Amino acid sequence: MYGNVNSRAHLSYETLPQMFHASAIKHADLTCQCWKTGPDTTASNTYGQVYMIVKDLAAGLMELGLEKGDRVSVMATNCPQWLWADYAILATGAITVTIFPTFSVNEMSYIINDSGSKFLFVRDLEGVNKVQEGISGLPGLEKVIVMEDCALPESDLFVLLSTVRENGKKYQVKNPYAYEKRWRSIELWDPATIIYTSGTTGEPKGVVHTHQSIAAANALCLRSFVEDGMEYTNDDTILSFLPLSHSFERQCAQWIAFEVGIKIAYAEKPSTIMTDFQIFRPTVFCSVPRIFERIYLALRQAAAQTPESAAAFDRAMDIGQRVTEARMDEQGHVDMREGIDIAADLPEDLRQEYQWAEENVFSKVRMLLGGRYRNSWSASASLPPDLCKAFMAMGIRIIEGYGSTETMNAINLNRLGAIKPGSIGPLREINEGKISEQGEWLVRGEQLFKEYWNNPEETAQAFTEDGFFRTGDVVEIDEDGYARIVDRIKGIMVLDTGKNVPRAKIEDAFSTSSCIEQICAIADEKKYVSALVVPNFEYFIKYFDENNIPYNKDEVVYFGEGADRICIKVGEDFISRPELIEQVQADIDKVNEGLENYETIKKFSLVNRRFVEPMGEVTPTLKLKHRNIIKNFAEQIDNMYK
Known part of the structure; x- marks a missing residue:
């Protein structure tokens, strides 16, 4: 307990x-x-x-x-x-x-x-x-x-x-x-409120919160600020x-x-946030991993406009990653409190490298966030550890937490003085938690919801007999009390060999990829893992144009205007270019190196449009609805197993 x-x-x-x-x-x-x-x-x-x-x-x-x-x-x-x-x-x-x-x-x-x-x-x-x-x-x-x-x-x-x-x-x-x-x-x-969970499966359920459960959740956050x-x-x-x-x-x-x-x-609107950072110069904000990925890529693109600046950015990131590793304690915690001298206890040669990176790259990157940034919070899905470390390397604090609509958000939260990349942090005070035999995270506390509106059957099924809420997430708890999300219970894919494959582990590994925008891993009742891959269309449009690689521009579809314009669809000829396929394959090969053999992506199929909300393929917070994606692309998936 x-x-x-x-x-x-x-x-x-x-x-x-x-x-x-x-x-x-x-x-x-x-x-x-x-x-x-x-x-x-x-x-x-x-x-x-x-x-x-x-x-x-x-x-x-x-x-x-x-x-x-x-x-x-x-x-x-x-x-x-x-x-x-x-x-x-x-x-x-x-x-x-x-x-x-x-x-x-x-x-x-x-x-x-x-x-x-x-x-x-x-x-x-x-x-x-x-x-x-x-x-x-x-x-x-x-x-x-x-x-x-x-x-x-x-x-x-x-x-x-x-x-x-x-x-x-x-x-x-x-x-x-x-x-x-x-x-x-x-x-x-x-x-006080009914919040309908859009969910990644099934009909939405109305989560009822009282003034008391909201007050309890708010009090925990306020206390964490003080601590x-x-x-x-x-x-x-x-x-x-x-x-x-x-x-x-x-x-x-x-x-x-x-x-x-x-x-x-x-x-x-969400697509204008890089401009809005400059206008409002915020000190804090909330985000989800998918948007943090976009922010990271936008920061990299802005800081690497020329081959020289791109090389400087990559060198600085390598230095920053080594600094982050050097500052980790034995349990993997990194002190990111305000006022900490990051370079204080570093070896002299690494300290000098970091000072170069800070002066020439990191300080300029942080200005792209408005110049007054203090910290942000990440929730709604796991923040990939590589992405967390990348922001840490630049001196950008992200506090990852864990919760759901039913828990009124954070029940687990990292501590600013001991952030652990890849972890959702320890259970917060006033809450109790335990792990079921299936590995599911069960929680109980004052910030839990009252009921599902007009749905007593679902309400009863959501709780154990002793009043613990079934989160639906499989977690592991480290010796220091920090928790790590393995996957949703429904997100654990089972190969026809009986091997369990965590979908989130595979998909999260592509969070810092420049050439892959979205990826949907598939393995349930299959012989091996495959994936539907949506390339980063903007990245490849720029790459093709700079290298005079032809593609049918009449089939390129954009959404939005001006700086907010994004490409949402391309022609089949676009995703058939060998230059694109080679780069996507290289990223998949790199990720596969860090996976168990049975987890590796054996085949992939390129998709010529984004997974989008109107097609029921993503939630409003940009989490993939895998069941709908698999249904919409059934023929394409079947072809990977022929």
Whole structure:
């Protein structure tokens, strides 16, 4: 058994409305939210201004008839209004239901109907159009509140957020005590939110969290800041770019950030974050391994524009990796606390090499993150150890944790003074954990969810008889108490020989590959491991153009515009080029060297388009949905076993 339940005694919890009001008053004159109004212009508001907006909006919702316990869905990309809507809903005692804005009409309708949502917030006309498309299947939806001012359809169903706010002001004149009476009536064990897990298999399930479970999770994070010596103030800025519909981003960039009183900056969209780093100069942010991979490749590309700079970058990375290895203790921990002199205890020759790398490469690379970077957090999937070490080498701190929607995020968390690459860290205080006979990580604690909405059977199956939550992840615990994810229980592939093959181990090994964008390993009931490989189209387009290698440009399909434009599909001739196949094969051969023989990729098949969310192939946080990919590419897979 792991954990220390007695350590919870000193923690005190507040409901989210209690926290909101206390922090808004404490930080009233400080900047709360920042956002872009144009390519190079921004706007902001203060904590005091946000307090008044939320108060008026909550009163407006009450005027519309919103009662305690009602459900209100929010379907919008990250923006200041997302926070206003969330805190306003919570202040009325209602329950916030999150919907990813990328979801289809059918997925949106399922969540609205299953949760019984009375109202729905959308950001703009794109959301309005989606609602109109599915309105015949939304019999219980009474009002759609549009965050941005725009021309609405002629229907009583739609109303602007600004109108609801104005009506809320009038409501408070007639009912001066109604708002405060309502938010003060909320108790810790009242439901606060329902978050539908998109999942990599099956139908979404509505995870119900109470104010208490959220407060417990937030308290753990706040305590870890203190223990790591990380004090966050309004001088800090968090860049919000992961979907707020996801529990990880919402907890960090909306609840904890507001409680601490730091500035919250909103990226225009995930594809613009490298530009947004320069505009908002954040000190912290949350991300997932797939985006950290893209950040690493973007940093490398920016720092290696010429053959000379590319050679310098590679030399610096080699030095940084050796420095990281030299600084590891016997158990593999690396001290990454602020103020630590990384070169202090190094051998003289390595210290001089590191000083060269820091001055000529690493300091410039960190400027690409805005120049004020302190640390970031990684969750949602395992951060490949090579990727973690690569960032460490550049002096970029990433704190990896582990959790799920059901655990309100981090139950395991690395310590800044003892980061262990490839590990999710030790179990955090107030939680208990144990490993089942099948190797599954079972956890119990105050931050666990209450139930799956309208699904008592799934709720019962999610817990053991003694109340431990079945995470679905296979883990191993080191002697120091640090845990390592082996794979999802459903992610362990079984060859027809009976050998168990961890899919994540294979796929994660390609995290720093320049020429492979996505890879899906296949082995279940097969003679050997194979893989579907999506090449890095941008990398090869540049390579082909620079080397005058012909390909059919008419079949190259792009998405987005300007700097945000990415290639999503190429022609068959593109992926048939021997120059591409040779480089992909070389990367696979390199990874195979570090695998057991039965784990090695024996055959691969190139795919001429990205795995994408509309095809059901990735989740909103970019994790692969292997079952759907295998279904969509069944013929291509079969050909690898003929």
